[in-house]
Amino acid sequence: MKKIRVGAVSYLNTKPLLYGIERSHNLPELELITGYPAKIAQQLIDDELDMGLVPVAIIPKLSQYFIKSKFCIGAVGEVATVCIFSEVPLEEVTEVMLDYQSRTSVKLAQVLLKKYWKLTPAFVPATEDFQTKIKGTTAAVVIGDRAFEQAKQSKYVYDLADAWVAYTGLPFVFAAWISNKPLPDEFWQRFDAANAQGFKHLNEIVAANDSPFYDLKTYYTENINYLLDDFKRKGLERFLVEIEELEKSPANL
Numbered sequence: 001m002k003k004i005r006v007g008a009v010s011y012l013n014t015k016p017l018l019y020g021i022e023r024s025h026n027l028p029e030l031e032l033i034t035g036y037p038a039k040i041a042q043q044l045i046d047d048e049l050d051m052g053l054v055p056v057a058i059i060p061k062l063s064q065y066f067i068k069s070k071f072c073i074g075a076v077g078e079v080a081t082v083c084i085f086s087e088v089p090l091e092e093v094t095e096v097m098l099d100y101q102s103r104t105s106v107k108l109a110q111v112l113l114k115k116y117w118k119l120t121p122a123f124v125p126a127t128e129d130f131q132t133k134i135k136g137t138t139a140a141v142v143i144g145d146r147a148f149e150q151a152k153q154s155k156y157v158y159d160l161a162d163a164w165v166a167y168t169g170l171p172f173v174f175a176a177w178i179s180n181k182p183l184p185d186e187f188w189q190r191f192d193a194a195n196a197q198g199f200k201h202l203n204e205i206v207a208a209n210d211s212p213f214y215d216l217k218t219y220y221t222e223n224i225n226y227l228l229d230d231f232k233r234k235g236l237e238r239f240l241v242e243i244e245e246l247e248k249s250p251a252n253l
């Protein structure tokens with residue numbers, strides 16, 4: 001049987017989606033590979049994966065793409081784990097470090113700083129350990145589980161999903177199940193049925209995962225919004241337009 005190589009983000013926010021996929025007896029051809037978002041994204045671009053829960057910002061880098069699942073990593077308000085963290089108010093920030101694990105949120109931060117906050121800090125690609133460098137007027141975009149702890153340490157926290165909703169009136173999609181080749185409809189159906197399983201076991205998932213800095217039940221039910229409905233697709237289309245515009249007049253990178 002030909003394997004379908006599926007990549008997924010290794011953060012806590014994907015646990016509800018992966019619960020059923022990891023336990024399913026109905027997806028024998030699926031091979032699951034996990035990693036941080038930028039890594040999974042590159043593997044999909046390089047055709048080392050057939051499908052993945054990848055940052056939507058890489059869509060322009062794919063020669064063809066298909067989004068047939070109704071699940072995603074989205075938000076309709078505060079997401080909690082995608083923020084700009086700073087020691088000073090945003091207006092005083094001179095430099096923003098961009099999380100190396102991210103592809104979507106680092107673009108979202110650039111869109112919002114320019115168009116919503118109308119600020120022009122310099123952007124610096126970050127490498128590992130960049131969180132220790134959030135000091136003075138140097139801020140950072142931090143995503144994923146590491147953002148929970150950072151929120152306890154930083155004086156100023158700007159939630160980027162919340163700002164996107166304020167800017168556009170639309171929800172936001174960080175990552176979606178995207179394939180780089182057509183896959184059978186009946187595979188997507190079995191795949192979505194497996195994705196749905198975890199939502200019947202949220203208490204079990206919360207109990208099985210350590211999260212000392214944030215209540216995971218709140219995270220799974222109030223912050224992350226997993227349904228890729230038409231309204232979210234609208235938010236996604238708008239974001240793709242925004243990043244295309246950004247490419248035309250690049251920020252201060």
Ligand SMILES: C=C(O[C@@H]1C=C(C(=O)O)C=C[C@H]1O)C(=O)O
Pocket residue numbers: 009011013037038054055073079081082101102103104105106143144145174175
């Ligand atoms: C909400 C989040 O969304 C993530 C943000 C991503 C990005 O910025 O590229 C990619 C995948 C998502 O898992 C998060 O991880 O905190």
